[in-house]
Amino acid sequence: MITIDASGMHYKDLNKLIREGIGRGIKKFFLENVNGQYYIGDGIKGDDIVININGVPGNDLGVFMDGPTIVVNGNAQDNVGNTMNAGKILIKGDAGDVVGYGMRGGRIYILGNAGYRVGIHMKGYDEQLPVIIIGGKVGSFFAEYMAGGVIVLLGLNDTDDTCSDYFATGMHGGVIYLRKKIDFSKYSKEVDLYEADDKDTAFLKKYLLEYADNFNIAFEDIMDKSFYKIVPSSARPYAHLYTSA
């Protein structure tokens, strides 16, 4: 275990300390007074590594990360989990724009809201199954060009719409689960809405139990509604954009 006071520290120095620590066999990191340092946990490996962050981490938190767990005790900025491969990022506050860009594995759990373009270009293959769960609401371009993986939008605290314009535009793979039914006119024409079945519920239960446990909230409160499922209508929505069928 190691505690690092990151106040005034440049991201290069902070990431160097983390990498050196992992090299020495340290498993738990407590980063204090973090404020805006980019790329924390950039490309690090090791399923048993845990990084606990107090303060606001900078953009590209956990970029290319491959196994470790990052816990943020407040808000995070943009590009959380950019191209992440494995591991887990927990955010107890809000996250910024472009969460999980091109994410290809691992989990991002957000207790609060997330910004625009959550899960853009997210993808999955075989056992690689990236999962993003958002407790609050999200901005426009949610799941844009989504190609794989799972995004769960809970809308726990908001009475307003939980999402906005250009919902799932260009989505051609993966699954979105919604705890609240939304205004169908906002959906893209490229997705279909179903009520979640038992198989879906079983899948959700596995992840939402962990989510509830991680954030110390009641699992029953999350599961008090039936979920909706959104899947793409076509695996290749733009196959004939430039050519005739």
Place this chain on the structure above:
Amino acid sequence: MLKLKNKFSIERDISGCGLCGIINAKRVKITGSNIKKAISVEHDRGNGLGGGFAVYGNYRDYAELYAFHIMYDNLSAKSSVEEYLKNNFVIEKEETIPTSKTSKIIEHPYLHRYFMKPKSDRQDKLFHDLGDDDFVVQSVMLINENYDGAYVFSSGKNMGAFKGVGYPEDIADFYKLDEVEGYMWTAHNRFPTNTPGWWGGAHPFTLLDWSIVHNGEISSYGINKRYLEMYKYNLSLKTDTEVITYIFDLLIRKHGLSIELATLVLAAPFYQNIDKMDNEKKELLTALRQIYGSALLNGPFAIVFGYSGGMVAMNDRIKLRPLVAATMGDFTYVASEEAAIRAICPSPDLVWSPKAGEPVIVKFEELVPQKGRVIGL
């Protein structure tokens, strides 16, 4: 040093830029050390090719005069511009802008400031009867276009722009902004994308009391430029941001639009959203789009716009650049990154990300005399 009126080659580079703004609605003044600390958190968003600040409320002793900040390549440029100024303005005070010799900014132009008002018997009165503001705008355009090696980078009342080539925290030290006080500040850290990094090209861009700092790229620059040229604005600074300042000047000062309507011109709602509005709103927004189609800004942007009445921060219509806002008492903060705000305000009352195209507008509370004393509304 890059010459102020050089012919630059246009190169492309990847984008970045960072911005910050602080306003106290009750006009409580703070020093430049605050915004310097905030923008320095966004150091890596720039590359040292441009940093700058706008401050409001800093020239209280000359509040009724136009404060011209002018940069000169050489002393002959200075003397020819000063000849123009002396013929057309009453200059109450002029001095070198105070700078620090120990800062990291080593190469810089001559930086001079003038507190003045247009002469009532100036020569142009023979041809037309321009108001003072219009004459100042015309003078700024004239100097920036026609006087080689001279560039007016600030021309408002009781406000000033301080900018140059360097990182913003170094520019702040260079202009000794720790000693300057104001009730509104904006700051910019530049990563030039399409145009060169030169002293005049650093943000903010100002005209009269308007100031703009901008992160992004105005892809509608061509149509905006041609539109503004019809109204005699000269676009001579080789950067897209300039158009935003002049559009605000045209819409608000010349055409009398409110701040709110002006923001709806710059980031107009999409027609598909206008179609869903009630009739009155639909009619208004359709009219704005039809009349001011050429003033619409396209492309990714986040801007902070300062004026004598307050501050506006806004994004493009699909949020392609970051913007975070926070409040703490009478202070409102905006920045490209939350961390910049937290650096000077660790626990704000409220932190939020404004929606795409939805402006954050903060106006100063008007002070009205009541029962012999001045109180805030």
